[in-house]
Amino acid sequence: MELAEKNWFSSWFDTPYYHILYKDRNDDEAREFMQNLVSFLDLPKNATILDLACGKGRHSVFLNQLGYNVTGVDLSENSIRHARQFENHSLRFYTHCMCEPVDEKFDAVFNLFTSLGYFENEKDNLNSIKAIKQELKPGGYGVIDFMNVKKVIQTLVPEENKTVQGIDFEINRRFKDGYVMKDIRFTDEDMDHSYTEKVQALTLHDFQKYFQEAGIVLKHTFGNYRLERFDEQNSDRLILVFN
Template identity: 55%
Template sequence: MSLKRNHQIKNMTETSSTWYTSWFDTPFYHILYKDRDYSEAQDFMTNLTEYLNMPEHGTIMDLACGKGRHSVFLNTLGYNVLGVDLSQNSINYAKQFENETLKFEVHNMCEPYDGEFDAVFNLFTSFGYFDKEEDNLNTIKAIHKNLNEYGFGVIDFMNTEYVIAHLVPEEVKVVEDISFHLKRRVENDFIIKDINFTSDGKDYHFQERVKALSLKHFEHLFEKAGVYLLDIFGDYKLNKFKNKTSERLIMIFK
């Protein structure tokens, strides 16, 4: 491991109350999830923008964009894209892809951005991280505020009923010679994943905590935020949502 990587992750071995601020900023997060299906993500973006009938050169905010994989592809489709994320390291990485119509900034998703967009996308279960319900509500309010008169909000979340029914309690995933020991459970309405591994002789522990939000939970949040739910899909091909069998919960609102 490089000295740079050691510096990035020092003092991050303990689980934080805001786990995402430490885990997402480590190189290990991106190593563990390096095998994500980029072609599936690109097909989803193509299907979604066609369904929304996005205007030519329309403006899109990619909220919680990570390293920008969705943002970059959306930009190749001709859209003006702003990717925002709380992780400074992820934004620093994404900035290498910037051009006149693709920008990246650090931003807290609980707060409105200064601007309006034709669409705000919150993708790949980048929601429900917060311990406080008001932060989930504030995020939806912020998305709503950042939509222009004709804009659409999109939240791509996991279908928690399906995920819990198919939860794998324990597994080991080996990536780049690192053995990630993963343990999953449901506790206090959160789906929790404990991640333990050793790298260069040092032990690490991180935790992911995502609120087990069902469609009914979202409907309640949307009502409180003054948001209108327009359509619901259950996968990246935009098939209709089914409680028991759909892997995703994709909600279109305004």
């Protein structure tokens, strides 16, 4: 795939080291978020949900356990290969780039845990949002869960060392040219590795412009996984509900 050859995330996300570094993500918090979200949206059991950029499928699995018919898609072949061990009659996974619509419509489309803003071409952010609109059934809801960039930039930790599974990760963070960037360096089995994560610092105003251009109506804005009010200075997340 041409996209995979030119973007940093397709190589970094496909390595085992990405999953080693982030293996301690809070599953309880993710499960609580899914419960709060489907309750707020009043999604009936057996509703169809697309988990867009699903990674190794943890949100998809939680949603399926809550009684929903879930499809998870991701660009990373390794992540999808891992996720497929959880497949059943109402849970399936396959590789797909979210900037193009899947050939199916859903009651809800979720894009979770800051899985937008990676593209080198900014138009692909808008294309991804337009794709979500095409993937929704009439009356369906889209949800984007993004970082609150203002708080992230204000509280950025420039340097961090983290040891996971015997690997010492050296992490350097910075804000540059409209992107939140993270340089990750480590050595494993006498080989040096270096990757840079680069996520566009999209604000609520940026999303509002995308939504206007895509013909999408923003319905609700939340600032954390408990679905409390969004505050640009203090909220941990920017969670957008739209259709």
